[in-house]
Amino acid sequence: MIESSKILIVDDEVEYRETYRMLLEGRGFFVGEANSVQEALEILEREYYPIVLSDVIMPGKDGFYLLNEIKRTYRDSIEVIIVTGYGSIESAVRAMKIGALGYFIKSRNPEELFSEIDKAKRFIKLETQNSIAKREAGSKLFLSQIKSPKMFRVLKEVDAISQFSSNILLTGETGVGKEIIAKLIHQKSKMAKEIFLPINCQAISDNLLESELFGHEKGSFTGAASRRIGRFEEANGGTIFLDEMGEMSLNTQVKILRVLDTKQIERIGSNKQIKVNFRLISATNRNLSKEIELGNFREDLFYRINTINIEIPPLRERKEDLKGMIDFFITHFSNEMKKNIKGIERNTEQYLLAYDYPGNVRELKNIIERIVVLSTDGILRLNNLENIKTKELNISQNGKIIPFKEARKRFEVDYIKDVLEKCDNNITQAASLIGISRRQLFNKLVEYNLKS
The missing domain is CATH 1.10.8.60 (Helicase, Ruva Protein; domain 3)
Incomplete structure (x- = not known):
């Protein structure tokens, strides 16, 4: 899934939210909903939406306040389109001064809204490309500092295996640079132009990790106010990097194994099978062979993720x-x-x-x-x-x-x-x-x- 296909609708009137949802989902967008500025800001804390459509007049804080907060906090990584039923030159000028990319009046042809959304997608794509280019340049400069024979052997292994789609397990102590190596593998692979999506399994509590990876449908559990696209679905066509995989519970391990075997997922609260195709790079600082003996890690999953193992030496x-x-x-x-x-x-x-x-x-x-x-x-x-x-x-x-x-x-x-x-x-x-x-x-x- 392309990040710029995610849109958050912010409007206190449910009828407008449902109308926009139907229009946008009909064009292939993944839609989130918020009924207030506060709820929108809380959603953006948890999940990235590159495009926000916000009404102006709402109870409590208004759309201009939300626009200002988004631009102050997220800058150009999120584009905002102001949507209002009562357009005026003054409010349009105010929106643009704060940083809105577009301004749409509800009574107008929806095609004008899609035109604004297409413009936002182009800006997001350009921002993403610039960000990726900066990160890649930084990674290349960092890797150019390597002088040790042990790390030269690691880089030689990376060159040898990058073009294949086999699952890779990176091992080594905490902080040795496993994510840098994972990114390098992705950049040298056939998937280099697709998404590289890192997930730190240790940083997410186990009860939230399943929703993070698989996504969920609206109302599937308490607090699921809108549909959420999971990381496996988001990484489709690219590379997903599961860091600290040894921290996963056995229950989550079973579900990961099923995804690797079937290449399909189900969002929480749905029985619809969704096909996914991504390359998996895993990493851990644990001795998984020992964890298997202790009953903390599944042996069948270990063999699935450990097609190729690269050990990264400590500093x-x-x-x-x-x-x-x-x-x-x-x-x-x-x-x-x-x-x-x-x-x-x-x-x-x-x-x-x-x-x-x-x-x-x-x-x-x-x-x-x-x-x-x-x-x-x-x-x-x-x-x-x-x-x-x-x-x-x-x-x-x-x-x-x-x-x-x-x-x-x-x-x-x-x-x-x-x-x-x-x-x-x-x-x-x-x-x-x-x-x-x-x-x-x-x-x-x-x-x-x-x-x-």
Whole structure:
């Protein structure tokens, strides 16, 4: 499914919502509904809709408020078309000034609305292409820093298997860069022009994961206010990347196995079979053979996802890559934050080159981002790094080594708090600085009880 085929209708009158739904579904669009501005914003927190059709006059906040919030939060990743029964030059000008792409009066020919929607799709496609081009350029630049023989072997394997459609399992410690390798496989494959859809199975609670993957029909369970297209359906024709697959429950594993066997899915609340065709790349930091022995992972699913296995070595085993990666991340974050970083003190660089990075590339990235944020005069100094070492990288408590999961949690909690403070608690801005989606950051705030 193409992302730009999803539209969210926002109107307090159910008759208009139903009319638009019939018109749009007749043209092949997937439609979501909201009866208020508040409900629309809550839906957009949970699910991405690239196009929003919004009425102006509604109880409580109006359509102009929604337009302003969408443009402030999501910028050009969501296009808004204002729909009103009472058009005027003043309201049309106001809508365009705030950032609406189109303006449609309800009494007019629906073909005019479709014309506005087609224009929005073209803008979304251009924005997506630009975003993909930037990410691919960044990935190529990052991978160009690789010098270690072990990673050269990984890249050679990627070249050898990318053109085949076999399922691939990427293994290795947390933070080694499994998603980067998955994206590289996709970019080198025949599906390169289609969607690459990553899902972190650990970041989504098990009771929500099934809906996330398979989708659901309106009213299929409490809170299902509209139809939702699942990730398997969305990834049709492209590549889906299931990260941390070892965290799935046995019940979800059974359903994943059935999809791989039949190439069909059913949305929750529906008995209609929908054909899907995607390439599956899975990843885990667990030893799945051991998990099978413990009864935590299905052996039949393991054999289905493990047609080809690529083991990615930890960063401590490829120290040759460190210097290039450090330089890459310093350049990346100084450009992103528009900070003039003049250099890095020698003892700071020596520390970064000597450290073992139990959190691997992800930890290196977070450390570099942190010291760039904390630098006030363009020089990256050890005293900033010592703040990190004592707060986030502390590995002992009362003389005992704490588990890695606990150390990572401490790092993330303090790191998120500091970034949010610098962004005046603006979640969207903080997520952009950190390099994750707004939804992922919100999930972290819930997980660590930081919502207040």
